Amino acid sequence: MMLLDRSSELTQLESALVDCVAGRPRILVVEGAAGCGKSELLATVAEQAATVDATVLRAAGSKAERRLPLGVLRQLAGSAPHTGLPVPPSPPAGPPLMTPMGQFFAALHRQSIGTPVVCCVDDLHHADPASLTYLKYVVHHARSSRLLLALSWPLGNEVQDSGFCTELLRHRGFLRIRLERLSRSAVTRVIARTAKPAGHSADVGNLYETSGGNPLLLRALLEDHRLATPSDGRREAPGADGAARVAGEDLFGKALIACLVRSGPPALAVSASLAVLGGDLATAELAARLLGITVAAVSRQIRALNSAGILDCYRFRHPAAEGLVLDAMGPSARGWLHRRAAPLLHAYGAPAPTVARHLLASARAGVPPLDAQWAFAVAHEAAGELLAENKANESVALLELAHGLCTDRETRTATKLRLAAVTWRLDPAAGEHHLSEPLEELRAGRLPATQLDALAGQLTAQGRLAEAAEAAEAREPVPRPEQRMTTTGRATPGAWFWAAVPEELDDRAAASDAVRLLRSAVLTDATAGSVAQALWRLIRCGRPQQAVHWCRPLIEEAIRRESPGWRLIFSTLLAEALLLCGDLRDAEAYALSALRCLPEGDTSLLVWAPTATLIRARTALGRYEAVDWQLGRPVPEAVFTTAYGLFYLRARGQYLLATGRNGPALEDFLRVGSLMRRWALDRPVLLPWRSDAAEALLGLGERDRAELLLKQQLSTTDGRRPWVRGITLWLREATCGPERRLPLLEQAVAESRTAGDQLALVRAMTDLGKVLQALCESARAGSMAKQAHTVAKRCGAEPLCQEILSDRPGSGTAADGMLSASESRVAVLAAQGCSNRQIAQRLHLTVSTVEQHLTRVYRKLDITRRQDIPADLPQSLVEGS
Template sequence: MVLFRRAEELSLAHAQIEGCAEGNAGLLLIEAAVGCGKSEFLETVAGHARSRGCVVLRGMGTAAEKGDPLGVLRQLTADAPAGALAHPPQAPEAGRVEAMQAFALSVRELSAAAPVVICVDDLHHADELSTRHLLHLARGSRQARILLVFTESLHERGADPLLRTELLRLPHFLRLRLERLRPEAVRAMLPDRAETETDRLYQASGGNPLLLRALLQDPSARPGDAYTQAVLTCLHRCGAVTPELAEAIAALGALASPAHIARLSGTTETAAARAAAALDAAGLLDGPGLRHPAARAAVLDRMDPAARSELHRRCALLARACGAPDTEVARQLLAARHTAEDWALPVLRSAADQYLADGAPDRAAALLRLAHEACPDDARRADIGIRLAAVAARTDPAAAERHLLEPLAALAEGRLEPRAFGPLARVLAAQGRIDESAAVLERMAGPDGRRPAAPLRPGEVPGDDPLDGLSAFPQWAAPDRTALPGRGAPSRAVPPGPSPTRRPCGRCPRSRRRPRPPTPPNCSCAAPPSPKAPSNPWYRPCAPSSTCTERPARCPGARGSSGRPASAAPPAGRPSSPGCSPRRGCAWATSPAPRKPPKERCARSPSAVAAPCSAASPAPWCGRTRPWAAPRRPRPCSAGPSPTGRAAASTA
């Protein structure tokens, strides 16, 4: 499976073996990132060489034996036929040119009987003396039947800095690079799996054959223990400093740039860039951060808990200094459980609001819990508890009840700030505790008895309405209380009197561009509201009247009224004007109208704007909606009188 889609590279290696058998020396260097199958490729080449009758000598460089002089060379001599190669001398004689010439001469003598293929895996881990012996052999064996096959990891350099340059100068040098598998190669490798599953496997492995094999070994092809061990193996084989730099990359996440990695780990920016390039070549990175959350967890879980908390604390300071979003800073604070900074609590609350707006209440609740635990002030902690209860109520109402215990205790002891009364009342109402919410609203009245929703006094700054969303409370919207005017409009008194039966009609006129004229105080058209009237203060009653002692300057109920002032009152004994007839009576509030009255709709027909009253039914209600409801395209109200209205008319 590892050598899938390696046919072109294998054909080049086989051609080198055939040329070696014909008497042409060869030098093949195989480069690949960690986990991309260069060792497996070398094993395949060695097996093919044995099948062609070649003598294969195997050696491997390791990081542990890198300081052992002639360690790789002793492996090669031990793998040769008995007595074919002499053991290398001890240092310091091994570093002389005579010792190198003797080794090259013995290998050429061995190749006279059969082609010799020398395979060395991980040449970058080989000791310096062994690489010098192999380089001397490659220089002096151009016409011998000797093939040297080396493997080397990308972004890794051996102990001898001149080795790569000297190899490039040789005319029979050939380099092969093994790339990661592409998505179409993964699909072709797993033809029995669905395309969505193969795409998921590619996204988790990045096309790295080692990671892909580990994913297929885990249950349900999900990242598990095998995937975790494969990730740690790749990190270990990418270099000595790569695991430490990978910890910084895993902690920084989207902020993992070479400059930030170097600043966090205390290394140079060049070393940080080289380590990031090695991880990216191995398929472990997707952008600046690690490709999969399981890979990030594998890197961070192996750290000491204290060291991990300190790393996240430094990441939080770095993110704050570079102007990262509050969500990124809060993520680091949450991972470090650190709130000692002055800006920690505001950042946590701001990030919680952002997560809540993005539809992630669980993350918002985690940040608010951290802020609640670390807040030293009782009033602020109670405020955070209310916010935490409101967030927890979306997913866990029982948890919201637990979070409400402390704010309610602070309210009972008088330690809760007045600005928290409104949010507390809303949370209690959302939890179904209506009586307690109403009790909190009762305590919102100031010393002068003025409600928070009353008109602002001179010099006051407008703020959020604490009653927003609570206008449906019967206790708070009763007729004997101050009505909520809405958006700064003044409240309107409702005249007392009997409560005739009324129904919505929406036929009383209301201009959207000009203010409504008041009704004279002595006009008997005014009628009291019904006990069953809605609590919306913008509803206005319409009631019949038998006479009108004074014609208003502009009666809104008159048909064809031009809006000009009346010339004189009607003579005695004659009926009132058409605008104040018994079937056209319309009583408006006596207080002045707002400068810019809200748009009006008909209660019977929500999509139509109210038209002048022209129906013959008595006692209609003016269908006034909330001021923030924008009307649609104006059209006449087509709603006729209801059965109740017809019955009332027949009775009249």
């Protein structure tokens, strides 16, 4: 410790030592706040005494030895054995006897005749009563000895023996020195002396304000700053408190706690009460009521802590000090203070969130509230207020507290439902788990009817349609405007959430409704489902570009509000919209981004929604190996009780279809249809499972079954919508005679263009080009093929690009104009017994493209195996290949 700004004190010290040498005894008392240099000044006394050959005796009081009789006096006697001072015997019960005290003083006086004697006793407020009695005897009789008695104690914790203090005041050689904090100029000199050449001049103001001029705290801050400085001399920028951010080593925290401990238990208790109350609410009156002591006692300690530079009025100077003090208390003591603070602040009129935070802190320390019912009401109210302030994490913690405090079954379940809704946006897996308790109540027949809608709504919003149906069956159906009666004669929750596109509206009206909602809605836990529904409506009503426009700011909002559940949903919807727009690479990127919203290994069922979109995007990109890896992950059976399971089955089926495995693909599509019918969601605008299944059936040569499914899809209300109509008409072409193919494909192109479905548009234009070529309209065929290739290239759909290039008009057709040139070449080689890999190598295609060509060959020629390929296909098609 450096004694800067202490010239006056040093002068008084030197004068006292001169008087001592001259035979004029002096009693020197050094007082000051903890950390201000009392011990350092006593050490300076001892050093200067040694320069005049004085005998120096030392001792220090400690809290641990306070009950040890004569502990301080024995330290004095033992610190200089050559003096011959008698070691006082252990005193009997009661005050020390006069004879031993007289003998001790006599020996001390004899020693002072030969050499001056300097007795330094630090932290005298911790001295045992017997030692104080001996020292009082010495003070009373030291009238002509060459003796300097140097004592120290902290402000606010003076020696409680009034007789001892009176004896000091009566001594004519008494001198009192009060050590104040360092001035700003002294702090500047300390920094200049301590710093490296680069200096800390820019940090002086912050360091002074943070340390309050307390030398010990200042030194700790400077040392923390030094430890944060790399060996190359480049320092980490200091924080707002002037101290560097230090990893692992926090000397300031240790110094602060040391100051408080040395200030004594009363100061430590008062600092703890102020830390619990917090800077905005901390007052002497509240701290006194919290501790159960007088305001005067609290005020005395607050003055001492201000003198130490720890406090600035009632606030801690260092921003981390409150946390350090609370950590030093221990969980149990901290919990009890928080429990007492909650009702105290509530009575004082503090906001509910402030009171609830104390309830939460006491609960985490294992200290229950005094009144559970009152605590529940406060925690519940505070959770709502914090949620309105977008503090969802705190709201969740308080709802969990309220749920644990509640004893009423109905209220407890209602709280759990609210907790599930708020938690879901932060941690979907946790949100799903919170619904387990309400589901148990439902299945036990104990869930109140007033909570059935809330449970059904949350289950549906989470895509858990099978469980949502359970909640729906437990109540009388209440028709809604957007609900439609299903084939079973009643409405289900899925019918009013996942069926986001009302049947009675046309696409333009439905899209307008969605945009109006998106413009007016404020994103909250209550509106997030409606917002997602509006985006889904835009996607399915042929407005994917508009959905892209609205998704991006919603994702930014979810990131800003640290809501990974929301971000996952909106990223998935954006990926789905981009997929329709034909932006396959961005669709893949956003699907991956959605999956990264949750930690690896997260068990939320929601992750299967972006997984399905990712599979479809990679399938369209031709990245089949990546899809193989994705499909290799085990799928929990619970996924297939959710809407996400429908999306996953469709995505897997489309991949299987693209790679020529029509049978397994058909099984997936038919399972989608079965589940959709079971949950009363059988609408093509949501998932067109019939056209998917029809495509697989055509690949298997089952044209009649395929035609039946396509007719059923067109006969539905959704069959009039461009998105559904485009993909259905494109496939109908393969089931019709030559005379109907051209108008069907022209309609399919127009409908797909209107719907904004770029991949469907490419497929329809490709097949339209083939039909035009077969009809000898080469110019139109070439134009259509060129347009199809341009769109496919822009989308990044490599398999479609290869197909279009291999089917260039003018290459000739085979099998009575039914096969394109590329399909004919593949068919010829297959008929010759070549494997798919051999065909791919011969024609410079991928194996999957060969599989797709063979699928179309089987479908167009109405065959199911290679052996049935006509033998009269022109061999010239593969000559020179």
